[in-house]
Amino acid sequence: MRIETLNLSKIYGATKAVDDVSVSLGDEVQVLALIGPSGGGKSTFLRLLGGLEVPTAGAVKIDGSPLPRDEDALREVRRKNGFLFQSFNLFPHLTALENIVLPLVEVYGRSRAEATGRAGEVVERFRLTDHVKKQPGQLSGGQQQRIALARAMAHDPALLLLDEPTSALDPEMKAEVLDLIAELCESGQQIVLSTHEMGFAKRSADHVVFLAEGKCVEDASSATLFENPETAMVSAFLQKVMKW
Ligand SMILES: Nc1ncnc2c1ncn2[C@@H]1O[C@H](COP(=O)(O)OP(=O)(O)OP(=O)(O)O)[C@@H](O)[C@H]1O
Ligand SMILES: [Mg+2]
Numbered sequence: 001m002r003i004e005t006l007n008l009s010k011i012y013g014a015t016k017a018v019d020d021v022s023v024s025l026g027d028e029v030q031v032l033a034l035i036g037p038s039g040g041g042k043s044t045f046l047r048l049l050g051g052l053e054v055p056t057a058g059a060v061k062i063d064g065s066p067l068p069r070d071e072d073a074l075r076e077v078r079r080k081n082g083f084l085f086q087s088f089n090l091f092p093h094l095t096a097l098e099n100i101v102l103p104l105v106e107v108y109g110r111s112r113a114e115a116t117g118r119a120g121e122v123v124e125r126f127r128l129t130d131h132v133k134k135q136p137g138q139l140s141g142g143q144q145q146r147i148a149l150a151r152a153m154a155h156d157p158a159l160l161l162l163d164e165p166t167s168a169l170d171p172e173m174k175a176e177v178l179d180l181i182a183e184l185c186e187s188g189q190q191i192v193l194s195t196h197e198m199g200f201a202k203r204s205a206d207h208v209v210f211l212a213e214g215k216c217v218e219d220a221s222s223a224t225l226f227e228n229p230e231t232a233m234v235s236a237f238l239q240k241v242m243k244w
Contacts, residue, residue, distance in 0.1 A: 001027065001062065001158065002062070002064060003032065004023065007022055008021045008048060008055055008058035009056050009214075010056050018041045019213070021041075021058075021215065021216045023216055030188065030206055031193065032205060032207050033194075034194040034195070034208075034211060035195065035211075036237070037237065040214070043164075046161050050077075052083075079108070079155075081158060081159045082161070083160075083161050083162075084149055084152045084160070084161070085164075085165070086165065090148055096136070097132035100123070101119045103154070104118060104119065119150075119154060123147075125150075127146075142169055142170075149165070149177070158190065159192065162181065162194070162195075164195060164196065166197060178200050198241055199242075210237070212237075217231055218234050226238065
């Protein structure tokens, strides 16, 4: 999948959350990581790529076609994507399985039997079969996030967008969710991931975009950005966050 942004900006009041960002990624980029300081624009950039926000100026192009700006057409774009956020956003009154089945029925128009079959496949793939009958409150944070990831993958998204999927988790649970995301990376899934997990970004991403104050400070292959950053800002950031 080719992802391009052309002078992409998103402005909230006086804040330039994303400020005139132009990047062009070819088909060889399967996993893109967005990194940089807090408030730098990672979530906003990710939401623009996924069609969750309309740019204030500029455009996003996927495989050469600009994302639409009108709400109905954007809803179609979102339906094709899968999303996972920091907070799990599971329905608390439904079982884990039903959290996966319900969107397949309501949003993707699958029959209940078909949706239940598909949900069974993804929970098995994500080693969650033992937990399907539990409600989110009876699951650990890591298990809830794995259910949310299974839900995001259930309709075979063209692009999976993950916004700091592990930042609300304890270290052990972080590891179990990152293991699963790494498996998805290896399986060929197209992924855009915003993360503060630098080790994971370095290992799993093909390409990295570093955002600060809404600007793209550097974008490069993961090997280049982590081993030979061009700018003093990226170099200082990496030294600080990779020190421990
Ligand atoms: N809906 C919004 N309304 C107003 N301001 C916003 C909104 N979303 C983001 N911002 C502002 O835009 C800037 C970029 O925010 P964003 O959430 O994209 O950064 P981030 O890099 O994801 O940060 P973090 O690492 O803390 O998640 C911040 O100054 C933020 O306060
Ligand atoms: Mg964010």
